[in-house]
Amino acid sequence: MASAREMRMRIRSIKNISQVTRALEAVSASKVRKAVAAVTATRAYATKAWQVLTHIARQPGRASLHPLLAHRPVVHNMLVVVISGDRGLAGAYNSNIIRFVIQHFNRGEPPVHYIAVGRKGRDMLLRRQKQVVAEFAGLPAAPSFADVSAIGRMAVDEFLKCDADEVYLAYTNFVNMGRQEPVIKKLLPLEVGDETGRVQDYTHQSLTAAYIYEPSEEELLDEIIPRFTALQVYQAILESLASEHAARMVAMSNATENAIELVSHLELEYNKARQQTITSDLLDIAGGAEALAKTMVQE
Numbered sequence: 001m002a003s004a005r006e007m008r009m010r011i012r013s014i015k016n017i018s019q020v021t022r023a024l025e026a027v028s029a030s031k032v033r034k035a036v037a038a039v040t041a042t043r044a045y046a047t048k049a050w051q052v053l054t055h056i057a058r059q060p061g062r063a064s065l066h067p068l069l070a071h072r073p074v075v076h077n078m079l080v081v082v083i084s085g086d087r088g089l090a091g092a093y094n095s096n097i098i099r100f101v102i103q104h105f106n107r108g109e110p111p112v113h114y115i116a117v118g119r120k121g122r123d124m125l126l127r128r129q130k131q132v133v134a135e136f137a138g139l140p141a142a143p144s145f146a147d148v149s150a151i152g153r154m155a156v157d158e159f160l161k162c163d164a165d166e167v168y169l170a171y172t173n174f175v176n177m178g179r180q181e182p183v184i185k186k187l188l189p190l191e192v193g194d195e196t197g198r199v200q201d202y203t204h205q206s207l208t209a210a211y212i213y214e215p216s217e218e219e220l221l222d223e224i225i226p227r228f229t230a231l232q233v234y235q236a237i238l239e240s241l242a243s244e245h246a247a248r249m250v251a252m253s254n255a256t257e258n259a260i261e262l263v264s265h266l267e268l269e270y271n272k273a274r275q276q277t278i279t280s281d282l283l284d285i286a287g288g289a290e291a292l293a294k295t296m297v298q299e
Contacts, residue, residue, distance in 0.1 A: 018259035028249035079164035084121025152230025
């Protein structure tokens with residue numbers, strides 16, 4: 001059994017850890033509210049962009065309107081944009097998304113290469129000897145569209161150069177504070193017929209109105225399709241940030257509760273050890289007094 005001094009030091013150490021986890025829980029609770037607000041703020045713009053894009057791309061000859069709408073008959077290479085976190089202490093958040101992606105694409109054919117967004121995901125992919133062609137780490141705590149647009153541009157460039165015949169987006173969808181789901185969405189070629197395949201389930205309205213486009217449809221598609229692709233990546237990053245903060249808040253809350261429970265257990269053990277020590281000391285004193293009394297009687 002550990003000595004009373006060792007138990008006191010351990011109790012003090014665990015109490016200090018609980019203070020840290022409680023502080024991290026409070027910080028994550030604040031950040032998750034801001035992240036959810038940022039996700040909500042992008043939906044109106046994304047909905048209208050999706051409506052205009054769908055109206056144009058549903059016309060006959062959609063594949064010839066823009067190369068990002070063209071399906072390739074044979075898929076030789078696939079690119080996956082994997083979004084994870086830069087930091088740990090978030091429970092199984094990072095490992096869940098990487099495990100989910102590897103299980104989904106662990107088929108061998110066609111070859112898969114990755115764009116890693118976040119240090120933790122990059123490290124896990126490299127440890128599993130996956131081909132990482134680019135990495136983006138150290139994003140701001142509240143990223144803007146300009147901060148992440150380079151990720152979408154790189155995915156578009158890889159598709160246009162035929163280095164990737166299909167591009168997928170892997171991220172963690174924020175459902176609520178206690179539930180975050182890893183998902184994989186097809187990013188390119190853009191499938192305008194699948195309205196449920198977007199990062200968010202937007203509220204679609206009827207597209208029966210006749211639109212007059214200025215400039216031409218081709219010029220408009222050249223602008224809106226790459227931008228909408230980057231917007232999908234941006235929303236996925238916002239969803240992942242909200243999921244990461246929620247997962248960290250839950251993990252730190254559980255760690256705090258476990259620390260408090262462990263401190264209570266250790267304090268009980270410490271009090272038992274102290275009581276046993278005091279009892280032993282009293283028995284020694286009583287035994288010494290009795291021996292002294294017998295000696296005095298014999299004299």
